[in-house]
Every structure is written in C-alpha cells, then in structure tokens.
Amino acid sequence: MTDELVEREIAHEQQVVDRVYTQLESAGAAAQRLAREGHDRGRLGHEGGLVERDAMVFQAAKRLAQLDAAHEGLVFGRLDLRPDVDAEPRYIGRIGLRDDEMNSLLIDWRAPAAAVFYQATAASPQQVLRRRVLRSVGRSVAGVEDELLDAEGMAETGADLPIIGEGALMAQLSRARDRSMHSIVATIQAEQDEAIRAPSKGVVAISGGPGTGKTVVALHRVAYLLYNDRRRYESGGVLVVGPSGVFMRYIERVLPSLGETAVALRSLGEVVDGVRATRHDEPAVADVKGSVRMAEVLRRTARQQAPGSPAEFRLFWYDNQLRLDRGLLGRVRRQLMSQGLRNRQMPRVATALLDVLWRQVRSERGRERGRESFDDDLLSTDAFMDFVVEWWPPVDAPTVLGWLREPELLARMSDGLLDAEEQRLLLKSWGGGTGRLDLSVQDVPLVDELRYALGDVPQRTEDRDDPLAAIDGAVDMQELFTAADREYAPTGRAWAPPTHSIEDDGFAHVLVDEAQDLTPMQWRMVGRRGRTATWTIVGDPAQSSWPLPAEADAARAAAVEGKAVHAFHLSTNYRNSSEIYAYAAAYAQRVGLDADLPTAVRSTGVDPVELGAGDDLEGTVRGAVVDLAGRVGGTVGVVVPVARRSEVNAWLASWSELADDARGARAAVDSSVAPSGEDRVVVLTGLDTKGLEFDGIVVVRPEEIERESATGRATLYVVLTRATQLLTVVT
Numbered sequence: 186m187t188d189e190l191v192e193r194e195i196a197h198e199q200q201v202v203d204r205v206y207t208q209l210e211s212a213g214a215a216a217q218r219l220a221r222e223g224h225d226r227g228r229l230g231h232e233g234g235l236v237e238r239d240a241m242v243f244q245a246a247k248r249l250a251q252l253d254a255a256h257e258g259l260v261f262g263r264l265d266l267r268p269d270v271d272a273e274p275r276y277i278g279r280i281g282l283r284d285d286e287m288n289s290l291l292i293d294w295r296a297p298a299a300a301v302f303y304q305a306t307a308a309s310p311q312q313v314l315r316r317r318v319l320r321s322v323g324r325s326v327a328g329v330e331d332e333l334l335d336a337e338g339m340a341e342t343g344a345d346l347p348i349i350g351e352g353a354l355m356a357q358l359s360r361a362r363d364r365s366m367h368s369i370v371a372t373i374q375a376e377q378d379e380a381i382r383a384p385s386k387g388v389v390a391i392s393g394g395p396g397t398g399k400t401v402v403a404l405h406r407v408a409y410l411l412y413n414d415r416r417r418y419e420s421g422g423v424l425v426v427g428p429s430g431v432f433m434r435y436i437e438r439v440l441p442s443l444g445e446t447a448v449a450l451r452s453l454g455e456v457v458d459g460v461r462a463t464r465h466d467e468p469a470v471a472d473v474k475g476s477v478r479m480a481e482v483l484r485r486t487a488r489q490q491a492p493g494s495p496a497e498f499r500l501f502w503y504d505n506q507l508r509l510d511r512g513l514l515g516r517v518r519r520q521l522m523s524q525g526l527r528n529r530q531m532p533r534v535a536t537a538l539l540d541v542l543w544r545q546v547r548s549e550r551g552r553e554r555g556r557e558s559f560d561d562d563l564l565s566t567d568a569f570m571d572f573v574v575e576w577w578p579p580v581d582a583p584t585v586l587g588w589l590r591e592p593e594l595l596a597r598m599s600d601g602l603l604d605a606e607e608q609r610l611l612l613k614s615w616g617g618g619t620g621r622l623d624l625s626v627q628d629v630p631l632v633d634e635l636r637y638a639l640g641d642v643p644q645r646t647e648d649r650d651d652p653l654a655a656i657d658g659a660v661d662m663q664e665l666f667t668a669a670d671r672e673y674a675p676t677g678r679a680w681a682p683p684t685h686s687i688e689d690d691g692f693a694h695v696l697v698d699e700a701q702d703l704t705p706m707q708w709r710m711v712g713r714r715g716r717t718a719t720w721t722i723v724g725d726p727a728q729s730s731w732p733l734p735a736e737a738d739a740a741r742a743a744a745v746e747g748k749a750v751h752a753f754h755l756s757t758n759y760r761n762s763s764e765i766y767a768y769a770a771a772y773a774q775r776v777g778l779d780a781d782l783p784t785a786v787r788s789t790g791v792d793p794v795e796l797g798a799g800d801d802l803e804g805t806v807r808g809a810v811v812d813l814a815g816r817v818g819g820t821v822g823v824v825v826p827v828a829r830r831s832e833v834n835a836w837l838a839s840w841s842e843l844a845d846d847a848r849g850a851r852a853a854v855d856s857s858v859a860p861s862g863e864d865r866v867v868v869l870t871g872l873d874t875k876g877l878e879f880d881g882i883v884v885v886r887p888e889e890i891e892r893e894s895a896t897g898r899a900t901l902y903v904v905l906t907r908a909t910q911l912l913t914v915v916t
Contacts (some may be wrong), residue, residue: 191329191349198319199326201276203259205291206324208282209259233442258442259289261303263317263895267335268342270312275304280444286579294443295412303378310335315346324909325427328545361819361880380753381406385414387749388720394783395769395906399723400876403696406721408443410694421693423448424714426456427698428875430463449692453703456710457633458690460583462624465872466826470614474627475704477736478602480634482589485598487638488522490514491578492588498538504548507522513541516577526640527580533578535570539563555586578644582635587622590615630706637713641686668767690714699875702722704731705740712744720745727773727780728903730872732895758783760878765912768793769905776898793912803836806885809913810837810866813881818908822879823868823905826889833885834868874907882908885915 262277281293292299305313314335320328330350333339339346375695380402383389389406391399407425411418425440428431430452440448454462473479498509509517517537521530539560546552546559563569589595595608603611622628672716695715697703701724703711722741731737758766763785773780798805806823813821825833870876871890884890884904891897905912 188346193814194329194347194349194475195326198263198317198329202319202321202324202326205260205276205278206283208290211285212282220298221901229315253723258321260295260321261319262299263312263319265304265315265317265344266312267314267338268344275299276902279442285814293412295409300378303381304377305334307332307334310338312338313338314342314344315348319350327907337636358879361817371541374757376753376755376757377402381409383751383753385410385590385719388722388745389748390752391723391755392722392752392781393755394725394758394781395728395877396758396785396902397755397765398696398759399725399755400436400541401439402697402755403721403723404439405443406450407694407696408440408445410719411445411447418693421691421718423694423696424456424718425450425696426690426698426711427452428702428872430454431869431873432699432876450515450607452626453630453707455631456714457636460624460629460632462626462629464623464625466625466627468896470610471627471704472732473603473607473733474614474625474631474896475706476733477705477709477740479631479706480709482598482602483586483631484638486585486589486594487527487635489588489594489598490518490576491580492591492594494576494578495572498569498576500542500563500566500569501552502546502559503554503910505546505551507542507545508695509538509541517541521577526638528642529640531577531579531642535564537571555619564687565797581637581642582632583622583624586628587615587634587641588633590622591618600871614779627704627706630710632703633710633713634706636687641688691716692718693718694719696721696723698723699728700736700741701726701729701734702731702875703737703741705736706735708740708744712740713864715744722746725781727778727899728875729899730875730896756783758785760909761785761906762787762791762910764789764792765908765910766906768912769902772905773902776902778902780902789910791911793914795914797914798915802885803842805884806833807836809883809915813883813911813913814865819865819880821866821881822874822877822884822907823885824871824874824890824907825868825885827870827893829885829889831869837866837868871897878907878909880909881911881913883913883915887916888913 195639217726250647258279260276260278264275266275270283275298276291277294277299279294280291280340281289281296282291284290288295294302301311301313302316305311305316312335314333316332316334318330319326320330331346331348333346338344377398380389380391382547383406389462393399404425407423411423425433425436425448427436427450433450433452436451440446440450455459465471496514498507498514500507514749521533524530524533542563543556543559553561574681589598590612592608592612595612599608613626624632634833692714693716695711697711697720700722722745726734729737761769765787766783770780770782773782796805810821810823823833823837867879871893882904884901887901887904889903892906894900905914
C-alpha cells in the first residue's frame with residue numbers, strides 16, 4: 186500500500202464529505218427560512234396564525250439543533266456492496282441527508298438500511314465486500330480504515346477495492362482519550378449492535394466486564410429508540426442516570442453528537458427535581474441510608490405529628506367550652522392518615538376538627554344557631570385557623586427528614602429496624618440544628634421516599650371554583666393558605682407550594698448505568714420514574730460498591746416488576762491493553778472477586794509498573810505522573826484514597842511545572858486529539874472513576890483504597906481497569 190494510494194483515497198472521500206457538508210448548510214438555511222416564515226404567520230392577527238407559528242418555529246428549532254449537533258464527524262462510514270446488489274457506495278453518518286433531487290447522500294446510522302454497517306462480519310458479510318471508516322478532524326478527512334469482509338465476493342464480482350489501514354476498531358482503540366467520551370458509532374461490533382437494536386418493549390439488561398463498551402452501547406440504544414419511535418420517547422421523555430456528576434459530564438457529548446438533544450442526563454444526586462447533591466457520605470453511613478429498612482423508618486416518620494405543633498385547643502362558643510385534647514387529636518390524625526397522604530389531607534383537616542368540636546356543642550343557644558353558622562364562625566376565627574395550620578402544617582420532604590435529627594424521635598421511628606450504632610451514624614451525618622439539611626447523594630433517595638409518603642401540598646389558587654372545593658367537606662384552600670402565611674412568614678420560613686408534582690416524575694424510557702452500584706433506596710427512587718417506561722440497565726456485578734447484592738437485586742426486580750427482560754452479554758474488552766487487563770484480572774482472582782473476565786483484544790507490549798514509594802510518597806507520585814504524561818497524548822488519572830485526595834491535589838496543583846518537566850518526553854507524542862493544560866491530569870477517588878477511562882492511570886496506595894469500605898476490593902478492581910495504555914501503581 187503506497188502513500189500515493191492512501192492520499193488518492195482520502196482525496197476521493199474528501200470530495201464526498203464536502204458535498205455532504207454543502208447539503209447540510211443548505212438544510213440549515215431551509216430550517217432558518219421555515220422559522221422566519223413561522224414568525225411571519227404569527228403576525229396574521231388570528232388564532233390560526235399563532236398555532237401555525239408555534240408549530241413551524243418548533244419544528245425549525247428542532248431541526249436546527251439536530252443539524253448543529255451533527256457537525257462533528259458528520260460522515261464516518263462507507264459500505265461497498267456487491268455490484269449486483271448496489272453499484273453505488275452507501276455513506277453512513279450521524280443524520281440522514283438527501284440532495285435537492287431527493288437522492289440519498291447520507292444514511293442515518295440508526296436507520297434499518299445502516300444496520301448492516303455494524304452487523305456484517307467476515308463470517309457473515311451480508312452482501313458487503315468492504316467496510317470503510319472515515320476519520321475526520323473538523324470537515325477534513327484525516328484518514329480511512331478498511332475491513333475486507335468478503336474476499337471471495339470481491340474476486341467473483343471483479344470489484345477492485347483497495348484495502349487501507351489496520352481495521353477500524355483497532356484504530357479507534359489506540360486513539361488518545363480526552364475528558365469527554367466520543368461517540369464510536371463507527372466501530373460498534375456485532376454483539377454490541379444486537380443490544381442497541383433490541384426490541385423496545387420491557388427491559389434490556391446489558392452486562393459485561395470492564396471495557397466492553399456497555400455505556401456506549403446503552404447511549405446508542407437511546408438514540409436508536411428516539412429515532413425509531415420519536416413521538417413516544419420525545420413526548421414521554423428519556424432519563425439517563427449515572428453514578429456521579431463527573432461521569433455525566435464525561436458522557437454528555439455522546440447523545441448530542443448523535444443528534445438527540447431531548448434527553449435528561451442526571452447523576453444519582455440529581456434524580457429528584459429541585460434537589461442537587463454532590464457530597465458523598467462515608468461508606469458506613471451510606472450503607473445505612475441505602476438499606477431498604479430506611480423506607481419503613483421514613484414511612485413512620487411521615488405519619489408523625491410535626492415537632493413543636495400544639496397538643497391542645499380550647500375555644501368558648503355560645504355557652505360551650507370546646508376542647509381538642511391529645512387523645513381527640515390523635516384519633517383525628519389517624520382518621521385522616523387512613524384516607525390518604527399527609528399533605529393531600531390539608532383540605533379535610535379543618536372539617537375533621539370541626540366535626541369533633543360540633544359534637545361538643547350542648548347549649549340551647551349553640552344548637553339553635555346550627556352547624557352552618559358554627560362552621561362560619563370558627564373558620565373566620567384567627568385562633569382556630571392558626572391552630573389548624575400549626576397542628577397540620579404543609580411540610581416538604583427535606584423538612585421531615587430533618588425531624589430525624591432529634592435522637593428520641595429517630596430512636597422511636599427506628600425501633601426494630603436500626604440498631605444503636607446505625608442510629609448514631611445517621612445522627613452524626615445529619616448533624617444538629619434546626620435549619621435545612623446539607624443533603625448528601627445518599628440523602629436524595631430518602632427525600633424522594635418522603636415526597637411519596639407525604640404527597641404534594643395542594644396548590645395555592647385564587648380561583649373560587651378550584652376543583653379542591655368539590656371534595657366532600659373540603660374547606661376553602663384560600664383560608665388555609667392565608668393562615669399558613671400568617672404562621673410561617675414571621676419566622677422567615679415563608680412557605681411556597683412546589684411547582685413539580687410527583688405525578689410528573691415518570692419517563693418513557695429509563696437508562697441506568699453502573700447499575701450494580703445502586704442501593705435499594707436508589708432503586709426505589711429510580712423505579713418511580715420508570716413505572717410505565719421501557720428500560721436499559723447496564724452493569725457488572727463484580728464492580729459493585731454495595732455490600733448486600735441480594736437486597737439490591739430485590740429492589741431492582743421490584744423497580745421493573747412485570748416487564749419482560751432481554752439480556753445481552755458483552756464479552757470483548759476494547760478498552761484495556763491485554764497487559765493491563767491481565768494485571769487487573771489477576772488481582773480479581775487473587776482476592777476472590779467473582780469477576781466476569783472479558784477478552785482484551787489488543788496488546789501494547791507494555792506491562793503495568795509497581796513503584797515502592799518508601800519515605801517519599803509525594804516525589805514518587807509526581808514522578809509517576811510526569812512519566813505517564815510524557816508517554817501518552819491524552820488524559821492521566823491519579824486515583825487516591827478518599828483521605829488523601831486534598832493532599833495529592835496539593836502536590837499536583839501546579840501542573841504547569843510538571844508539564845515543563847514532561848515536555849521533552851512528550852514532544853514525540855501525537856497529541857492532536859488530546860486535551861491541554863490542567864485538563865490532562867485529574868485526581869479522583871476510586872468511586873469517582875466509575876464508568877471513566879484514561880490513557881494513563883497512577884494508583885496511589887491501593888492497599889488503602891481496599892480498606893476504605895466493605896467493597897474496597899471491588900472498587901480497586903474497577904480502578905485497575907480504567908487505563909487504556911499505561912498503568913502505574915504506587916504502593
């Protein structure tokens with residue numbers, strides 16, 4: 186294969202790519218014209234024009250967003266079929282495009298016509314002679330990689346197709362990683378494609394060891410579902426749940442690069458609307474908060490009388506001494522709780538109390554005035570309305586969770602569920618005080634559990650025909666809201682009803698990545714958002730950070746109950762070199778992990794390095810980082826025990842100095858696709874590395890990572906499988 190041949194093939198493909206980009210610009214201009222026309226329709230001065238405007242502008246904006254997202258690597262594949270099947274090559278890309286005569290220029294990778302690009306193999310070529318992958322930088326074709334799939338067919342048909350490069354997959358695997366995951370639609374293999382295009386109904390469960398492409402397959406599956414049933418999944422929404430904010434930022438470019446911009450990407454600390462947590466509890470606390478036992482603790486708490494609320498009410502009315510004591514109030518509370526969720530009973534509270542008080546009216550003057558007059562008098566009395574709101578205040582989930590900071594209440598709610606040490610851990614994590622909790626990621630499922638145990642607070646309304654008034658015996662909500670404002674505003678705790686209802690939580694599709702790490706309480710939280718959804722669940726049990734897998738499995742089964750499960754297993758490790766994965770697999774076997782060990786398909790000839798730090802841990806770590814940064818063109822991850830993160834961050838804070846040390850060694854490294862400056866090196870804990878990958882990894886004090894939690898060995902196994910090229914372990 187001569188350089189002249191390669192250049193000629195690249196030049197030919199460049200002509201095709203230029204033509205496609207010209208058509209893309211034309212399509213963008215057409216969308217902009219549609220938007221302008223839509224705005225013009227809105228000036229017609231009648232309702233029909235406004236409707237047409239909204240529809241046209243919406244469609245134009247959606248098309249423009251799709252076209253804008255498609256610019257990077259717009260054309261990435263070519264199929265050359267047997268001439269008797271199709272004499273013209275088929276080009277595959279991120280979106281579909283036609284020329285002005287409606288001839289196909291580019292086939293969307295999700296379309297059925299493109300499926301053979303991923304499914305064809307040398308054993309089953311499916312009429313494909315050659316598969317070509319185009320590697321581009323911006324709009325320029327930088328190289329091509331070919332796979333000859335049917336040599337006999339080539340000879341039989343007389344086709345003359347040059348074969349260039351070492352094969353698309355291996356070329357993709359050797360590329361440097363940056364801080365965002367790239368779409369690899371061009372290199373998806375047959376076993377991965379089968380999972381991507383699986384039936385949309387039920388649950389698609391994708392398992393496999395490290396580096397098998399589970400995350401990429403799952404994200405491409407989302408894009409495929411949106412393409413094939415856009416109305417369903419766009420209207421119902423798609424939720425993608427990942428383990429951390431770091432991970433979500435890492436993958437956030439994948440779906441937009443595939444043309445899908447209407448997907449909610451949320452870490453486990455962001456699943457609940459209006460709540461965002463990034464802080465993690467220490468493992469012992471996380472184990473308590475994640476246990477399914479917490480669901481019963483919280484159910485009991487949601488039924489309790491609000492701390493500090495009055496236990497008695499007295500009023501004199503027309504010769505009658507009326508009284509609500511602790512016993513009567515307890516019976517009313519139990520009666521209301523039996524009828525529904527706490528906050529949803531607010532319209533019934535005043536009526537229920539009035540019923541009890543009216544039965545105490547014995548005087549002739551009082552009976553003569555009648556029940557209607559009695560109700561009117563008390564509902565216009567500030568003392569009674571203030572009591573109603575003080576006794577049954579509108580409460581939100583974080584507030585009720587804060588009640589458990591009181592040791593006596595926590596002990597009563599945890600009786601028979603949590604032991605004294607577990608209660609101590611909870612109290613320590615929540616701290617004292619009466620203000621809002623500083624929520625951790627592990628607290629978010631607890632907040633969600635309480636949201637569903639409490640129910641939504643009925644919305645404030647100025648409408649006297651509010652549907653709440655149709656409830657039998659319901660009291661005008663405006664009176665209650667006025668009383669609530671009177672009660673809460675003076676203390677600076679002015680209450681506002683939420684804008685998001687628990688009925689709005691559902692999605693049409695839910696994707697859970699790193700599913701093996703979800704606690705039972707997190708499964709309950711995510712399950713509420715997928716009760717009517719289809720699911721994609723991705724994970725590897727050997728990488729689990731949850732110490733009681735049977736409990737998590739039961740919660741997962743409950744989350745997808747009644748849905749058919751379609752299981753797919755990925756068996757090839759595309760991430761790690763065989764040398765790195767052999768090191769990680771040997772560790773897994775040595776410590777007794779029941780690990781799924783995929784086959785690593787490439788070799789670099791470079792074994793992992795173990796360094797003894799002696800008395801100079803800082804110098805050894807800095808030296809290891811300089812060494813790796815000088816030998817790879819992409820990112821370097823420095824993985825440390827939680828207790829050492831600040832310390833190691835300080836050692837590496839002045840990365841520019843380290844970069845100077847490494848500049849000479851790195852000069853020969855091709856860094857055209859690598860990040861620059863401080864983005865090249867990141868310090869992470871073991872759990873932070875979930876789902877990520879780096880060109881080089883420096884593991885600091887692995888024995889301390891092991892000891893951090895009951896699942897420390899699984900965490901360290903994950904860490905050892907994050908590197909694509911070089912691995913250094915500092916002991």
